[in-house]
Amino acid sequence: MSDTxxxxxxxxxxxxxxxxxxxxxxxQRRVACxxxxxxTTVSPIPKGQNLTQRTMEHFHFWGAEKQLREARTFPPxxxxxxxxxxxxxxxxxxxxxxxRELVAPYYFTxxxxxxxxxxxxxxxxxxxxxxxxxxxYGWKAETVGEDQTGAFAEIAPVAGxxxxxxxxxxxxxxxxxxxxxxxxxxxxxxxxxxxxxxVLLVFRSETLHRMLTERYxxxxxxxxxxxxxxxxxxxxxxxxxxxxxxxxxxxPAGTTRDNFDFTALLRRAAGADFDVEIQHVGFWNLRxxxxxxxxxGRLFIAGDAAHSHPPYGGxxxxxxxxxxxxxxxxxxATIQGWGGARLLDxxxxxxxxxxxxTIDSFIEWSILRDRDFLKSFNPDRxxxxxxxxxxxxxxxAEAEVGAFEPNYQGSPLVWGPxxxxxxxxxxxxxxxxxxxxxxxxxxxSGRNVYDELGPLHLAGARRRPRRLRRxxx
Ligand SMILES: Cc1cc2nc3c(=O)[nH]c(=O)nc-3n(C[C@H](O)[C@H](O)[C@H](O)COP(=O)(O)OP(=O)(O)OC[C@H]3O[C@@H](n4cnc5c(N)ncnc54)[C@H](O)[C@@H]3O)c2cc1C
Numbered sequence: 001m002s003d004t005x006x007x008x009x010x011x012x013x014x015x016x017x018x019x020x021x022x023x024x025x026x027x028q029r030r031v032a033c034x035x036x037x038x039x040t041t042v043s044p045i046p047k048g049q050n051l052t053q054r055t056m057e058h059f060h061f062w063g064a065e066k067q068l069r070e071a072r073t074f075p076p077x078x079x080x081x082x083x084x085x086x087x088x089x090x091x092x093x094x095x096x097x098x099x100r101e102l103v104a105p106y107y108f109t110x111x112x113x114x115x116x117x118x119x120x121x122x123x124x125x126x127x128x129x130x131x132x133x134x135x136x137y138g139w140k141a142e143t144v145g146e147d148q149t150g151a152f153a154e155i156a157p158v159a160g161x162x163x164x165x166x167x168x169x170x171x172x173x174x175x176x177x178x179x180x181x182x183x184x185x186x187x188x189x190x191x192x193x194x195x196x197x198x199v200l201l202v203f204r205s206e207t208l209h210r211m212l213t214e215r216y217x218x219x220x221x222x223x224x225x226x227x228x229x230x231x232x233x234x235x236x237x238x239x240x241x242x243x244x245x246x247x248x249x250x251x252p253a254g255t256t257r258d259n260f261d262f263t264a265l266l267r268r269a270a271g272a273d274f275d276v277e278i279q280h281v282g283f284w285n286l287r288x289x290x291x292x293x294x295x296x297g298r299l300f301i302a303g304d305a306a307h308s309h310p311p312y313g314g315x316x317x318x319x320x321x322x323x324x325x326x327x328x329x330x331x332x333a334t335i336q337g338w339g340g341a342r343l344l345d346x347x348x349x350x351x352x353x354x355x356x357x358t359i360d361s362f363i364e365w366s367i368l369r370d371r372d373f374l375k376s377f378n379p380d381r382x383x384x385x386x387x388x389x390x391x392x393x394x395x396x397a398e399a400e401v402g403a404f405e406p407n408y409q410g411s412p413l414v415w416g417p418x419x420x421x422x423x424x425x426x427x428x429x430x431x432x433x434x435x436x437x438x439x440x441x442x443x444x445s446g447r448n449v450y451d452e453l454g455p456l457h458l459a460g461a462r463r464r465p466r467r468l469r470r471x472x473x
Contacts, residue, residue, distance in 0.1 A: 007032070007167075007168070008032050008033050008034040008134070008166065008168045009026075009031050009032050009033065009168055009169055009170070009331075009335050010026055010031060010032075010033040010034075010168055010169070010170045010171070010172060010331055010335075011033070011034050011036065011144075011151060011152075011153050011166050011167075011168045011170070011171040011172070012033055012034070012035040012036070012171075012172050012174055013036050013141040013144060013153060013171065013172070013173050013174065013175045013180065013181050014035075014036070014037060014173060014174035014175035014176060014179075014303075014305070015035040015036070015037025015039075015124075015127075015135055015137065015174075016037075016120065016174060016175075016176060016303070016304075017048065017116060017119055017120055017123060017303070017317050017320065017321070018174040018302050018303030018304070018305075018317070018320035018321065018323065018324050019035055019037065019172075019174030019175075019302075019303070019324075020035065020120065020123035020124060020126075020127050020135075021058065021062070021123060021320070021321045021324040021325075022172060022174060022302060022324035022327065022328055023035045023127050023130075023133045023135070024062045024063075024064070024123065024126055024127055024130065024133065025062065025324055025325060025328030025329070025332075026133070026328050026331060026332060027127070027130035027131075027132050027133035028061075028062065028063070028130065029328065029329065029332035029336075030132065030332075030336075031132070031331065031332050031335055031336075032132040032133075032134075033132070033133055033134070033168075034134045034135075034136065034166055034168070035127070035133070035134070035135040035136065036136050036139045036140070036141050036153060036155050036166070037135060037136065037137050037138075037139070038138070038139065038140040038158050039137065039138075040137045040138045040158075042116075042117045042120040042121060042124070043116075043117060044117055044280075045116075045117070045200070045202065045246075045280065045282070046115035046116065046117065046202060046237070046239040046244070046246050047115075047116050047200075047246070047311065048115075048116030048119065048311075048314075048316060048317040049113050049114060049115055049116065049220075049221070049237055049239075049314070050080070050082075050098075050100075050111070050113055050221070050314035050318075051068075051111060051112045051113065051114070051119070051317070051318065052100065052111050052314075052318045053100065053103065053104060053106075053107030053108075053109055053110060053111045054107060054318065054322065054437065055111075055112075055317075055318045055321050055322075056068075056107075056109035056110060056111060056112055057107060057108050057109050057450075058321050058322075058324075058325055059109075059122075060108065060109050061453075062126060063126060063129075064122055064123065064125075064126040065109060067122045067125065067126065068112060068114070068119065068122045069112060071114055071118045071119070071121065071122050072112060072113065072114040072118070073114050073115060073118065073239065073240035073241070074113065074114075074220070074238075074240065074241050075241065078218070078220075078241055079217065079218025079219065079220065080111070080112075080113040080218075080220045081096060081098075081099065081218050081219045081220065082096070082097040082098040082099075082219065082220070082221045082222070082223070083095070083096060083097055083216055083219045083221070083222045083223075084097040084222075084223050084224075084225065084393075084397065085222060085223070085224045085225070086224075086225060086226075086379075086390065087224070087225075087226055087227075087271070088224065088226075088268075088269065088270060088271025088272075089222055089224050089234075089236060089269060089270040089271060089272070090211065090215060090270055090271045090272045091271050093379070093390055094216075095390070095393070095394035095397060096219075096394070096397065097223065097397050098221075098313070098314070098397070098400075098401060099397065099398055099401055100401060102398055102401050102402060103401055103402060103428050105430070105439075106428040106429075106430065106437070106439045106440075107437075107439075107440065108440040108448070108450040113220060115239055115240075116317065119317075136155065138157055138158050138159060139155045139156065139157055139158065139164075140155065140156055140157075140158050141153045141154070141155050141175070141180055141181075142154050142155065142156050142163065143184070144171055144173070144180060144181050144184045144299065145184055145299075146171070146297050146298040146299055150167050150168060150169050150170075150298060151167065151168055151169065151170055151171035151298040151299055152165055152166060152167040152168075152171070153165070153166045153167075153171060169298065169335060170298050170299075170300065170331055170334075170335075171298060171299050171300070172299075172300045172301065172302055172327065172331075173185070173299070173300070173301040173302070173305045174301075174302050174303050174305060174320075174324070175305050176303070176304045176305060176308075177289065177304045177305070177308035179301055179304075179305035181299060181301055181305060182291060182301045182305050182306070184299065185295070185296040185297070185299040185301070186296065187291045187292065187293055187294070187295075187296055187301060188291070188292045188293075189289045189290060189291050189292065190288075190289075190290050190292060191287060191288065191289050192287060192288040192359075192364065193285075193287045194232075194286045194287055194288075194367075195286075196232060196250045196285070196286035197250065197251055197252070197253050197254075197255060197283055197284075197285060197286075198232075198248050198249065198250055198251070198283065198284050198285070198286050198310070199247075199248060199249060199250075199251045199255065199260075199262065199265075199281065199282070199283055200246065200247070200248045200280070200281075200282040200283070200284065201246065201247045201248070201262055201266070201278055201280065201281055202239070202244070202245070202246050202278075202279045202280035203244075203245055203246075203247065203266070203276050203277060203278045203279055204243050204244050204245070204276075204277040204279060205243055205245065205274050205275050205276050205277065206243045206275060207273075207274035207275050208236075208243070208245065208270065208272075208274045208275075208276075209238075209241075209242075209243035209245075211270075211272060211274065212238070220237065220238045221235070221236070221237045221238070222235070222236040222237075223235050223312075224236070224269050224270075225370050225373075225374060226269075226374070227374045227375075227378065229249070229250055229374075230371050230374065231366075231367040231368060231369070231370035231371030231372075231374060232249070232250045232286065232367060233248075233249070233312060233370075234247070234248075234249040234269040235247060235248050235249065235311075235312075236269070236270075247266060247269070248311070249265065249269060250286070251265070251283075255283070257281045262276075262278055262281065263276045263278070286310050287308075287309075288308075288309045288310075288359050288363070288364060289307070289308045289309070290306070290307050290309075290352070290355055290356060290359060291305075291306045291307065291352070292352070293348045293352065294306050294323070294327075294347060294348035294351055294352055295344065295345075295347060295348050300327060300344075300347065302320060302323035302324055302327055303316075303317070303319075303320030303323055303324070304316065304320060306323060306351070306352075306355070307319065307355040307358075307359075309359060309363050309364075310363065310367075312363050312366055312367070313362055313363055313366065315358050315362065315363060319354075319355060319358065322351070322354075322406065323347075323351050326347055326350060326351055327347045327351075330343050330344055330346065330347050331344070342412070343413075345412075346411060346412050346413050349411060349412055349422070350408045350411045350413070350422045351422075353421055353422045353423055354406045354408075354422055354423060354424050355424070356423075356424075357406075357423040357424030357425055358404075358406070358424040361403075361424055361425050362400070362404060362424065373389065373393065376389075377389045377390075402427065402428055403425055403426070403427065404424060404425070405424075405425070405426030405427055405428055405436070405437065406422075406423070406424050406426070406437075407422065407423065407426045407433075407435050407436045407437070408422045408435040408436075409421075409422070409426075409433070409434065409435035409436065410422065410435070411435060414434050414435035415434050417434075422435075438450075
């Protein structure tokens with residue numbers, strides 16, 4: 001643990017990936033923060049594997065890119081591509097899915113793939129290097145709240161012991177889908193129930209590993225769509241090159257660990273027989289929950305606390321890191337006195353519509369699109385029509401990667417042509433556009449514009465006040 005901070009400027013409840021990312025962002029901006037995390041060790045469930053190029057830009061500036069790449073479970077030449085298959089994983093119809101390499105020229109760093117527990121270990125180690133970041137592992141926030149002067153959290157050791165009260169000007173809940181902070185701040189959510197129970201299996205199979213290596217070299221994650229599942233995916237993900245996998249799919253309501261044949265489910269989804277050694281069985285409900293606002297007064301939420309959804313497309317942790325980045329500089333600016341009175345309001349105004357768009361135009365959209373396709377096209381009914389549509393979907397998979405371009409055009413902070421407001425849909429471009437991601441172009445000096453942003457943008461934090469004062473948020 002870092003040095004004890006007697007008076008943090010920000011309390012962060014939840015030291016999962018998003019809470020730790022926010023702590024690093026704040027710590028590097030010289031904001032003292034205390035993270036309260038109930039777990040002493042990271043969860044061994046290999047979720048949150050696909051990290052986008054944008055997320056890796058954050059790790060670069062958090063001083064943790066090299067460590068993250070070293071922590072990857074696959075050798076660099078293994079490949080980390082995705083694939084969509086029809087009917088069965090080893091059936092006749094499949095195409096490349098989520099070809100993130102198509103947008104690589106627009107980002108400064110390459111994407112990455114590793115289990116979330118490995119990512120969290122890297123973040124824990126980086127946070128421990130920052131003297132103004134204190135992480136209290138094994139402590140749970142029991143109660144949080146605010147008054148006119150600040151925010152507070154009553155925290156208790158999970159192992160038992162006396163309650164301690166932390167206070168700070170601001171408090172952020174990065175405490176996951178069932179967020180205590182969201183409830184304490186009375187931040188309402190818009191829920192879309194899909195009424196589906198999903199199983200999450202972690203398993204080992206040498207045979208499946210061999211079959212996938214032969215049939216689909218370079219691919220790491222596989223969604224199988226089947227008419228019986230109405231657009232909900234059967235999803236296989238490689239965890240490492242040593243034959244470890246995870247899988248999720250809908251199961252009938254009332255399914256338990258003991259009353260269902262999960263091996264048969266896996267074999268049916270693959271359309272092949274293989275050895276299966278199941279290591280973990282978990283369940284979750286497929287639904288969308290989006291907070292209507294990401295903050296109230298001195299309390300904010302980020303990551304799954306603000307938006308929870310099925311992991312289709314790998315938007316969860318990547319979006320959470322982007323929340324941390326957006327909120328982090330705004331908290332620092334406000335605390336350090338160079339942010340305007342309404343700057344913190346812009347966090348929710350920018351980030352909430354981006355996730356609304358991510359649900360509507362990507363995650364839920366993909367379920368509905370697959371459902372329509374599966375109803376309308378079937379190779380047993382009309383092979384020609386099915387194959388034509390399958391080919392069209394295959395090209396569409398490329399367009400989907402390109403169209404996911406969260407941007408803040410039209411946000412209260414952004415100069416430039418009036419837009420419809422922040423959203424998730426856009427287009428990648430190699431030119432500077434107000435409110436959009438900056439592409440990594442070479443400057444006349446020969447250096448990349450990202451190199452000129454400086455280490456950890458601390459210099460930028462000192463230079464920015466004059467420009468911002470002209471247009472206060
Ligand atoms: C099977 C699966 C696959 C996935 N794949 C991807 C993917 O490829 N790409 C992607 O981007 N996302 C993926 N996700 C989603 C991703 O895992 C989540 O979005 C991510 O974990 C969110 O991080 P978080 O820090 O917001 O919340 P969490 O990971 O839930 O962390 C919250 C933390 O808060 C702590 N906490 C909660 N309450 C308290 C309290 N009162 N006091 C103290 N501590 C508390 C918890 O212990 C936890 O450590 C996947 C999810 C699943 C289930």
